Amino acid sequence: MEFLSNTARDLFPLVWSGMITGCLYALGALGLVMIFKSSRVVNFSHGNVAGFAAFLIYGFSSGVLLELSWGMAVLLTVMAVIAIAFATYAVISPLVFESDLTATIATLGVGLIAQGATLLIFGADIVNLDLPVPRFSMSVLGLLVTGYDLTVLSVAIVTIGALFIVIDYTKLGIAFRAISENPFAAEVCGLNLRSVHLFSWIVAAVLGVVGALLIVPTTFLSVTTVATFMLQAFAAAVIGGFASLPGSLIGGILIGVLMNLFTFYVSPEFSSTFLLGVILLALNIFPNGILQRVGGSRV
Amino acid sequence: MTDLLTVSNLSVFYGAKAQAVENVSFSVQQGSVVALLGANGAGKTSIMKAVAGLISTKGTLTFDGVDVSAMPARARVKRGIVYVPEGREIVGEMKVRENLVLGGYHLNGRERRSRIEMVLDLFPEIANKADRSAWRLSGGEQQMLAIGRGLMAGPRLLLLDEPSLGLAPMLVRRVFDRLGTIRRETNLAIVLVEQNLAMTMRICDHLHFLRGGQLVGYRSAAELQDSAARQEAIDAYLGAAAAA
Numbered sequence: 001m002e003f004l005s006n007t008a009r010d011l012f013p014l015v016w017s018g019m020i021t022g023c024l025y026a027l028g029a030l031g032l033v034m035i036f037k038s039s040r041v042v043n044f045s046h047g048n049v050a051g052f053a054a055f056l057i058y059g060f061s062s063g064v065l066l067e068l069s070w071g072m073a074v075l076l077t078v079m080a081v082i083a084i085a086f087a088t089y090a091v092i093s094p095l096v097f098e099s100d101l102t103a104t105i106a107t108l109g110v111g112l113i114a115q116g117a118t119l120l121i122f123g124a125d126i127v128n129l130d131l132p133v134p135r136f137s138m139s140v141l142g143l144l145v146t147g148y149d150l151t152v153l154s155v156a157i158v159t160i161g162a163l164f165i166v167i168d169y170t171k172l173g174i175a176f177r178a179i180s181e182n183p184f185a186a187e188v189c190g191l192n193l194r195s196v197h198l199f200s201w202i203v204a205a206v207l208g209v210v211g212a213l214l215i216v217p218t219t220f221l222s223v224t225t226v227a228t229f230m231l232q233a234f235a236a237a238v239i240g241g242f243a244s245l246p247g248s249l250i251g252g253i254l255i256g257v258l259m260n261l262f263t264f265y266v267s268p269e270f271s272s273t274f275l276l277g278v279i280l281l282a283l284n285i286f287p288n289g290i291l292q293r294v295g296g297s298r299v
Numbered sequence: 300m301t302d303l304l305t306v307s308n309l310s311v312f313y314g315a316k317a318q319a320v321e322n323v324s325f326s327v328q329q330g331s332v333v334a335l336l337g338a339n340g341a342g343k344t345s346i347m348k349a350v351a352g353l354i355s356t357k358g359t360l361t362f363d364g365v366d367v368s369a370m371p372a373r374a375r376v377k378r379g380i381v382y383v384p385e386g387r388e389i390v391g392e393m394k395v396r397e398n399l400v401l402g403g404y405h406l407n408g409r410e411r412r413s414r415i416e417m418v419l420d421l422f423p424e425i426a427n428k429a430d431r432s433a434w435r436l437s438g439g440e441q442q443m444l445a446i447g448r449g450l451m452a453g454p455r456l457l458l459l460d461e462p463s464l465g466l467a468p469m470l471v472r473r474v475f476d477r478l479g480t481i482r483r484e485t486n487l488a489i490v491l492v493e494q495n496l497a498m499t500m501r502i503c504d505h506l507h508f509l510r511g512g513q514l515v516g517y518r519s520a521a522e523l524q525d526s527a528a529r530q531e532a533i534d535a536y537l538g539a540a541a542a543a
Contacts, residue, residue: 171400178390178401185388187353189401190376190452 012143014260020149021218022256023156027211028233029240029248030163031204036242037180038200040100045088045111047230050208052114053081054216054226055122057209058129064122070132078209084114085205089198096197111227118223131217152214159210160249163203167245172199180243232259235275239282241289250290251282302326302361303488304350304380304456309358311345311512319345320512322358327456330486334499336535337509343492344385345512347458350490351375351382362456377405379455385464385492387445391434395425398433398444402451411451418447421477439470446474450481456488463495471495475502496533508535 059065060073095103134147167173240247311320352372419426463471508516
């Protein structure tokens with residue numbers, strides 16, 4: 001009886017905080033899936049570039065590089081990652097049209113360059129990057145809800161909602177979906193495939209910055225912090241089938257909750273093992289993603 | 300009548316050694332229908348893709364007096380060269396209306412909306428299914444959508460690759476009737492690759508016979524009234540003999 005009451009007492013806060021973290025994994029996963037859907041490239045540089053962006057915000061706001069307000073530092077960083085996304089795509093775009101695998105391997109190189117640049121500019125020290133969010137907490141139905149929780153939830157809802165609106169209801173979204181499903185049809189219709197690829201690379205880079213900004217305040221900022229966080233985002237994308245935006249959203253939340261429960265009830269030391277186990281299980285049970293649709297085609 | 304499209308010494312290679320088309324030359328006049336006839340592997344689709352700018356080629360392509368040989372596919376679409384590929388190639392997960400938007404992607408909003416209305420008027424079979432996923436359409440409806448999507452771009456030259464593929468005879472007749480209507484109403488030029496010889500002879504003005512990537516003969520529609528010339532066309536279709 002006592003076990004059940006303890007479980008109920010712990011379970012809901014764990015699920016709630018898992019969902020909050022899961023929203024961040026979903027932001028990371030959406031970036032990976034956007035790029036994969038449009039250009040069939042798994043972007044292994046996503047975590048390291050987002051980590052570099054987090055350091056840039058730190059550098060621009062702490063006086064290490066500049067002494068700007070937090071908002072200006074974020075704005076400047078977003079501009080920098082858009083430039084990085086542009087440069088990355090410019091370098092690998094010839095490979096994208098030749099071989100998906102070669103382009104994917106090239107992103108590993110871009111990731112190493114981003115990591116090297118972070119170490120070169122900021123060193124290997126651990127730094128603190130705070131997020132200016134309202135600091136309060138309140139109890140809702142016995143659940144402790146903090147200002148950080150609500151900030152993450154609202155930023156994730158607004159960002160993901162805006163992305164889904166663009167993809168579902170705009171001309172650019174139609175181009176993105178067409179290229180994702182049938183690039184030949186898109187080319188026949190006169191679309192510029194490179195422009196749409198670039199759109200997804202830029203959106204992914206910005207999503208990476210948002211994810212990094214929100215995750216770093218819960219821990220500290222080192223050269224590997226955001227890259228490690230992106231491993232969970234990768235698992236979320238796998239659970240979603242790597243080609244489904246809603247799937248990666250659900251995958252993110254699922255990974256957040258499962259990781260929290262495993263860490264609390266089983267063992268924090270084996271959380272990475274558990275994560276890899278979840279990836280393997282998901283690949284075996286849902287090889288095309290958790291939202292795999294039973295569709296069809298007419299001939 | 301002036302030539303809308305002039306193809307001069309067109310060659311297409313896949314890889315270093317595999318040559319699909321060799322020194323092909325022909326022209327297409329405004330409002331005319333030119334059919335490319337030949338057995339499988341004769342190079343018909345390669346010529347269509349080459350004119351559309353989807354594969355790299357050697358030779359010269361002049362469209363409306365402008366050399367378009369080096370232009371990418373999207374620039375040719377804007378000029379009015381539109382390819383409706385074999386196998387429809389619609390985007391199944393997108394709605395019928397969204398597929399049409401895709402076809403008129405480079406148009407402004409007002410022009411695009413008016414063209415969508417025009418296409419849906421022309422193909423009433425898909426008009427009441429405009430908000431359905433395209434994969435839910437029947438084969439004939441999907442072909443109408445593919446042609447409608449091609450018309451969205453405002454083509455001056457439509458490259459139609461096997462529009463009757465996989466369709467029941469009644470649907471084939473319906474599709475070709477609509478093509479006839481479009482041609483009459485818009486003075487559109489069409490290059491047609493088609494396995495249905497009877498329908499091809501009904502609609503086309505000129506026939507070019509292809510074999511092994513080379514043009515091996517030509518007949519006009521008037522000449523095809525003669526049974527010997529018709530037999531020659533059938534032989535070319537079957538890959539049995541070259542036309543004179």
